[in-house]
Amino acid sequence: MQIGVHLGFQNLHGMPDMEFFRKETQIAIEAEAMGFDFAAMVEHHFTDYAACPDPLQALSYVAAKTKTIKLMPAAVILPWNDPVRVVEKVAMLDSLSEGRVILGMGRGAARREFNGFRKDIADSRELFDEAALIIMDGLETGTVKANTKHFQQPEVEIRPRPEGWTRDRMLMVSMSPSSAEVAAEYGLKALRFSQGDWSHSMKEINAYRSTFEAKHGQKAPPFVISDFVVCVDTEEQVAEYTDEYFAKQFYQVANHYEWGGEHFKNMPSYATYVALGDAMNAAGGPEKAYKDYIGGNLIGTPEQLIEKDAMRKATVGDYDIIANFSYGGMSYDRVYDQMKRFADKVMPKLRESAATPELAQAQ
Numbered sequence: 001m002q003i004g005v006h007l008g009f010q011n012l013h014g015m016p017d018m019e020f021f022r023k024e025t026q027i028a029i030e031a032e033a034m035g036f037d038f039a040a041m042v043e044h045h046f047t048d049y050a051a052c053p054d055p056l057q058a059l060s061y062v063a064a065k066t067k068t069i070k071l072m073p074a075a076v077i078l079p080w081n082d083p084v085r086v087v088e089k090v091a092m093l094d095s096l097s098e099g100r101v102i103l104g105m106g107r108g109a110a111r112r113e114f115n116g117f118r119k120d121i122a123d124s125r126e127l128f129d130e131a132a133l134i135i136m137d138g139l140e141t142g143t144v145k146a147n148t149k150h151f152q153q154p155e156v157e158i159r160p161r162p163e164g165w166t167r168d169r170m171l172m173v174s175m176s177p178s179s180a181e182v183a184a185e186y187g188l189k190a191l192r193f194s195q196g197d198w199s200h201s202m203k204e205i206n207a208y209r210s211t212f213e214a215k216h217g218q219k220a221p222p223f224v225i226s227d228f229v230v231c232v233d234t235e236e237q238v239a240e241y242t243d244e245y246f247a248k249q250f251y252q253v254a255n256h257y258e259w260g261g262e263h264f265k266n267m268p269s270y271a272t273y274v275a276l277g278d279a280m281n282a283a284g285g286p287e288k289a290y291k292d293y294i295g296g297n298l299i300g301t302p303e304q305l306i307e308k309d310a311m312r313k314a315t316v317g318d319y320d321i322i323a324n325f326s327y328g329g330m331s332y333d334r335v336y337d338q339m340k341r342f343a344d345k346v347m348p349k350l351r352e353s354a355a356t357p358e359l360a361q362a363q
Helices: 017-034 055-065 083-096 111-116 121-141 177-186 198-216 235-257 262-266 268-282 286-293 302-316 332-352 357-362
Strands: 003-007 038-041 070-073 103-106 143-147 152-157 170-173 189-193 223-228 319-324
Touching: 003 017, 003 332, 017 038, 017 055, 017 332, 038 055, 055 070, 055 083, 083 121, 083 143, 083 152, 103 121, 111 121, 121 143, 121 170, 121 177, 121 268, 170 177, 177 189, 177 198, 177 268, 189 198, 198 302, 235 268, 235 286, 262 268, 268 286, 302 319, 302 332
Parallel strands: 003 038, 003 319, 038 070, 070 103, 103 170, 170 189, 189 223, 223 319
Antiparallel strands: 143 152
């Protein structure tokens, strides 16, 4: 099991952006000393929800300050980026970090961000599907060319030349049936965010695994789960952290993506966001619905997290983790306190554990 940190850059602290961005980025550097395998960063724009407009640039700073930790943009949102520039920037970061980049790709789901880039969210499926193939081919061959509906690109050579790229080093955010299908067709590892009871996702996960094996003649790799993590000593602290911090970030997520928005109802590929909105409204709004998502994330005491991991593996099989410890305006003293506790008391146990032989065989 590979375990990393996922930086969300959610500035609810009230501190100036420049100071906040430096403090949040430092988490990725400290993660290497604590023994984490990945440093992952989001791409989001324009609001306090997640203020990291270029994870590849931010990870270049982390690369200069670290030696071994893998560097994962999680994810570059392809409809907002030129494919040639993505390939160039990934190749540059991979050169400077001596081959430590794992490329995460996503299509985005927030209408406000698409509007800011003068893009129509209704085109996101086509934009992603076309751009992903261009980028994957560019990294694997060192040249980029395209003649598709959305991209007309004369053939160009990428410098510095990409080296050692296969689809084993790429993954895709897969939070809808259509995205899971594309990930399987393209031979990509899937990245999923914890959003409640994992048993409800198994139909989609199993479809991904079946399509992957049928298409590529081998079993699908373990997928990556992004968790919001609380790792504290007592159940009283668990309740405090969830009510104070997890609740705030949940509200930010629901508001940013407009869960249940009418615009999603005309886009089948975003059906997940309609369902999330319906469930949230049925629970009484985001102020109450956040409690339904606590069980799906790694939230609890160290002992409870180890037990949750075992229960999750019994459902989904083996997986990797990128853990978000910093959200909801949590002080950085508290962020590092729970990161250290997780690294010392939970991470070794998670790495020792594995899915049952029956589930491992079924994956």
